[in-house]
Amino acid sequence: MSGIAINNWQDVQAEVLDRIHSRVWKPGDQIPKETELAAEFGCARATVNRALRAVAEAGFLDRKRKAGTRVATHPIRKATLSIPIIRHEIEESNRAYSYALEAASIKKPPAHIQAKMDLAADQMAHHSKALHFANNQTFASEERWINIHTVPDVQELDFTKQSANEWLVANAPFTHGNISLLAIMADLDLANRMGVAEGTALFGLNRTTWDSDNSITTVKLVFHPGYALHTKI
């Protein structure tokens, strides 16, 4: 007996995780089928299914029709990263947020931006640079391109007060996007804008968002020295 009554899918999940963790079920082992576990736990198969699905999503089980359910051999797999909105991140730590637009214009993007946003060779786009501050210290710099075909309204807006990101979030919903995380060495321009030494290693995040097949915006965020992204597994 496991000693604890099983009444809901969380209990089943806890019991399953305990068996994996205590190596009753070892990595690579096939575990009993849903109907057997349901009988053992005295609950419906749907409840077992709910629990096993959750554990599989967390990466500890591999499930396949017909082949059954096996304990994952390499459980270090998925981490959920919450991508913060800069203003929220700063305000949640009780610091004062401020924002400064450095430049904004419509111009032809360089080739690597055209490729990233799937723009035609002669297509113009909205370009902007801005800085985000926490308690008047530079927190992050942002360089952004916006697709003016997908988001025509952007040409009439004033981003000196409201950040482009906040306007876009509220007014140009996206269907999907991709994110890259990388280390960046500050060049002279970036170093000057952010008030750090040239060559400083900075944490960077590139994000491109899409409305179906149409790119909306691509942004390169570079954070202050010492910034780190945290997550639990």
Place this chain on the structure above:
Amino acid sequence: MSGIAINNWQDVQAEVLDRIHSRVWKPGDQIPKETELAAEFGCARATVNRALRAVAEAGFLDRKRKAGTRVATHPIRKATLSIPIIRHEIEESNRAYSYALEAASIKKPPAHIQAKMDLAADQMAHHSKALHFANNQTFASEERWINIHTVPDVQELDFTKQSANEWLVANAPFTHGNISLLAIMADLDLANRMGVAEGTALFGLNRTTWDSDNSITTVKLVFHPGYALHTKI
């Protein structure tokens, strides 16, 4: 009419996402309750629940008992990051993986490691340094501390052939852990070990894993210049 028959929870999810995306339901709006949607779509409430739960997990909806379901005002929230096992990552790109242990010993860890692993002040730990190669080029460096109280077997092992990580994954299952992602400027030692110029900006990942309240291991991985982590949202 939406024109497409709704037969399963994925269809419901697609329809819900489409309504959010096309702004039939705007950010902050309360959407119809589950029973109403079930009636509209001609399916069971459980099916609607399954779909809405999935959309909420993706961050596009906020759900509360009694208060109902609302469209999230800030959908940019969660990204699932798959933390790769280095050997797999290299082999999947059809490059030859190799590994070199540089040092291994039992010694007293520095204070910040003691704090990170919740070790007593006089407690010793297993320390190792290693390099990972892809096609004989340096791919990443690793510096690791292992809690010899939680994992006593580690003292009898030879990590010259098998990497510590692979042994730990198979033999010391963890219940939870935390990960930090950051940018690192190569100091002289790191630069020499990795064959890069001093001061190069490198992508780093720190991970500590736990077996309930006992730390298992903490590792600092530093990747080659140009390395980036990718994810979709």
Place this chain on the structure above:
DNA sequence: GAGTGGTCTAGACCACTGT
């Protein structure tokens, strides 16, 4: 107190996939 989402059940059928 009442309304909404959260979950359970029992049974059924479907879909993928290994043999």
Place this chain on the structure above:
DNA sequence: CAGTGGTCTAGACCACTCC
């Protein structure tokens, strides 16, 4: 082809939380 997980249904009760 057969076994396993994937999903649907209809109804029920529970738990949280706003008023």
